[in-house]
Amino acid sequence: MAQILSKRSRRRWDESVISRSRGSLKVKEDCLQLRRETLPGISLEPNLVSQFLQGCITNQSLKPAQQLHAAIITTGAASDRFTSNHLLNMYAKLRQLPTASALFKTMAHKNIMSSNILLGGFIQNEDLEAARQLFDEMPDRNVATWNAMVTGMAQYGFNTEGLEYFARMGRQGFRPDEFGLASALRSCAGLRDIASGQQVHACAVVCGYETDPCVGSSLAHMYMKCGRLEEGEGVFKAMPMLNAVSCNTIITGRAQNGDAEGAVDYFSCMRRAGLKPDQVTFVSVISSCSDLGILAQGQQVHAQAIRNGVDAAVPVRSSLISMYSKCGCLVDSARVFRESNDADRLDLVLCSAMVAAYGFHGRGQEAIELFERMVSDGIEPSEVTFLSLLYACCHSGLKDKGMEYLELMCNRYSMKPTLRHYTCVVDLLGRSGCLDKAEALIKSMPVSADAVIWKTLLSACKTHKKVEMAERVAEHVLRLDPQDSASYVLLSNIRATKEKWDDVSDVRRAMRERRVRKEPGISWVELQGGEVHQFATGGRSHPKQREINRFLDELISKIREFGYVPDRSMVYHDMEDEEKEFSLAQHSEKLAIAFALLIMPPETPIRVMKNLRVCDDCHVAIKFISRITEREIVVRDVSRFHHFRDGECSCGDYW
Template identity: 35%
Template sequence: MKRVHFILHRTYCTATSVNSSFQISRLSKTGQINEARKIFDSLRFKAIGTWNSIVSGYFANGMAREARLMFDEMPERNIVSWNGLVSGYIKNRMIEEARNAFEMMPERNVVSWTAMVKGYVQEGMVAEAESLFWRMPEKNEVSWTVMFSGFIDDGRVDDARRLYDMMPVKDVVASTNMIGGLCKEGRVDEARRIFDEMRDRNVITWTTMITGYGQNHRVDVARKLFEVMPEKTEVSWTSMLLGYTLSGRIEDAEQFFEAMPIKPVIACNAMIVGFGEQGEMDKARRVFDQMKERDNATWRGMIKAYERKGFELESLDLFGEMQRHGVRPSFPSLISILSVCGTLASLEYGRQVHAHLVRCHFDVDVYVASVLMTMYVKCGELEKAKLVFDRFPSKDVIMWNSIISGYASHGLGKEALKVFNEMPSSGTMPNKVTIIAILTACSYAGKVEEGLEIFQSMESRFCVTPMVEHYSCTVDMLGRAGRIDEAMKLIESMSVKPDATVWGSLLGACKTHSRLDIAEVAAKKLFEIEPENAGPYVLLSSINASRAKWGDVAELRKNMRTKNVNKFPGCSWIEIDKKVHSFTRGGIRNHPEEAMISMMLEKIDGLLREAGYSPDCSNVLHDVDEEEKVDNLRCHSERLAVAYGLLKLPEGVPIRVIKNLRVCRDCHAAIKLISKVTEREIILRDANRFHHFKNGECSCRDYW
């Protein structure tokens, strides 16, 4: 009878222990390791399986030290215990501890060896894994698969293939891995032979083969394979869709997307990116708006699509919406928005993104620093850009180029030259981009002799061969200084063929200095190179208008209509309370505050008249009366943006305006006076450079 009771008790304890082991494992997997430990401590009889469970539980929760202490307390251990110790260390990326435990094992089985090989592969220690693999006394399908998968991850596909061919038995997992590895290397036909030789294939095998064809731009073959798949999953559909988008076949992708029974997030994201790359922003946004669930890649893809295709306002609005939804922006999204902030001079958003980068410790990255500098430069905050530059002890050439370009765009030639001369002593040699930046700085600041010396010595001093961009900067530099004939001689002596930027620089200088003779030569060249570009027509028309040659202006306009050449409309932007407002010439009719803006324009006109302002109508390209010319000038987009800034921004806050074209002479003169009569600082960034207006003066000193 006692024997029966003992057996029953032992059976009960064993059953209790098994149930407890299950509970401990379940709690550990959900992070409730303390609850699991309480159950363990409450047991009077602890079977070896229960000990193994609590050790594994600690490892599963990243508590390797506690796991080892429990292992050492075990009254007895079996091979499962030792395998759990080795595997636990491997899961916690503690490869040395795993190897020490492996060496201490009293006995090993195929699981022990395979776990150790897998650990080495996981850490990228493929040579160590290979050495251990060949020492294995016995191998199973898992061992072989782990090893040749390690070769594939290490880029050793030929070694993987040799090992695969040596396998005594090739299961579906091994064959699928080999197919995927070959496809990544572009060896799709070889992968297909393995696929065709397989007796058993699962849906993962089919999907891997389809993905391989898609990755290698053989989507038609992929589609044929997709059509004969015995079973299709959400992943299969998505893989086929990605093949179309990767190959740029967006129309096929769109049709396929519409046919999908389920549209997972990854498929929607692919369509957003695909539509975005093709510039079909309405379709991309439609997909975005219809999504019931979005991940970070969704927001990132839509923001990036807007940013790349010039939809900066939409990108900024979407970033605001993203924040309102409580979505934490990813690093690529932040970089995209920084670029947008620079383009739109959206300083408030730019500062906000900068703060986020600091909190996430991204600001210590040299690439991020360069993007931040560019953003601050484009927002007119050169001092902030310099602070970012100065805090980096080891700067790369991109950072040096960014600060020199920043000084150039603000007309600070002296400062740009100082930084440029410091570069070599810092261990960073100027490159071709640096030379373009410093030549631009010299051009905008009128430092012609310094610029010419750099241009003439760039090959001998910095081993940089002059390119068309360097010639263009030097032509612009000479032209701005009124040395038109020298600029023309330089073009005639160029070692490379002059392009549109070179002739455009010369034509712009001819307009400034009223050289109609050479302007006509430059314009003719531009008409040949870029017949659809309206710029040369407008510049030549402006020169003719300044001389009241209205017949020639009319003829140029007729040619523009005949050739269907359209002038790019002028547009200006200003940020008010994190919202960017855009204005076109005369474009306040649909603005919700039209009446207030009109009143401000009237007020400004009165102040300007009292200050002695006289409109410069020489560049108005219409033969109309003086009153209409003046009205035309007062409605230029930059004047409207400045008026709105005066209306909305409090005193002491600089008014920051961006214009997509070069500011005209009359607006430049008017804004100088506006800064004086209103006692406001106005920062205008046009297509070429910055103008800081304050107390009736401009930072460009009228040399622009």
């Protein structure tokens, strides 16, 4: 006859096992052996079993759970569906899918929860094929079943399939909950499918989940990913409570949609509201400061990251390296990099960021030295590292080194170059004058060419005055992107260098007919207090415009005395020489530099940002200005930095 324990004894034993399951979980064989010997014929309590198995999951301990499984079989508790489901969940969470599948097949009393547990296990372990098969075989499904499939597809990037499961769910009469809606919206965001996103939004309204924090954040993220900033922010304003997650979505959405200034402004609003920013916030805001080239604001955000204790995080430090670099402070980028790396071990992400920083400033040799140090330390470079390295070689005239690294990437590391890698190589070949090789590469590469890579070659045609090739290349660019204003301008300028004014007129007529507008040249300079002043080419809107023009006239007269001659070939219009010289003097970077020289203290470096490439005439003029004023002038154009000092430029006239 089986021994019967008192309730007090049984409770003591249960509490002992639960305590072990919540602690170290080093439950030895003698614990279960004691249970079998002391309590023959007494069934295991399901609640006790579930507590023990949950402890195994928490501590990722398989052996004690297997021992309990043996006891469950011995005592006959395996016939209890509650116990079997907890066992199934334990094996799924510990990634023991073959055991979980075998257990599922032998379960005498399965239910929907049993199937959902195994389905979740397959999805968690990225076995989507097995998940699909089990889903199709299930005789019954509930909302949790559908949610698992919608979420699983979205999680692994199968966004179209995720939306298909969501649509099937609705057609079969199931009302989605907040989890299914949020996952469907993530799929819409991944596809940038605004039409489907609006349909899911309507569904969320009908189901009453529009203001749910999870659904609201996903909804705003979807709108912002699709470029609908106002709708995204409107969703947040309708929510009953704003939190750090929702603010992050707004800031990231603005940054990703080119509204860097809006991202920085919203960060200020977030702080005034008393919400604490996290890593995600700082990465987005620092990246926005990079895009704007606003050093003072970037330094303030850096200080706030330190105060919030997130400055040591790799994504934040990587963003800081990039920010200081793009604001013209390569020394500060190097300082953050040095402080971020272990004495014995370099970090791949930070190294890639620093290689990119060197490349952006034309410091190709330093980029190569850091790359070689990485490799010697046993760090395997990523595709991003090679992209930054190729860029550095390109902007330093290191053609042979660049081609060597492309070969290394393919042969030693078995990486397939992406279109961005090939674009860098085409730029590398084009700048060095190997235009035929660059064109042959575009035609032979295994990925389809886009407008950007052809435009890169078109720019090289302008540099080397290859008119016939430019005409051919321009056809490819305009076929792929007929609204790209830069390509029309490049083609027009190439024709203008040969004084083919009728052909220039044809290009401008085509722009008018297709309603393509030339992007105006804009430069901006940041004063010491963080105040930013912007100038447009030929602009007349600045409050100090008369004073700037007067000072600029004097400056140009002085540099003429030192040998500066305006390069009238940089004016691509059929006009008198005097008009051409006046047009050159009104370029936005010249206006910005003249203003900075008037306002800023003599010992302060001048940092100017420009949205287009610095023209040849401005490049020569700024070299003369740096010489006669004895000032350091840093100019960031669309592709790189130029550090002017004592009449020389860091690019070595190669840009």
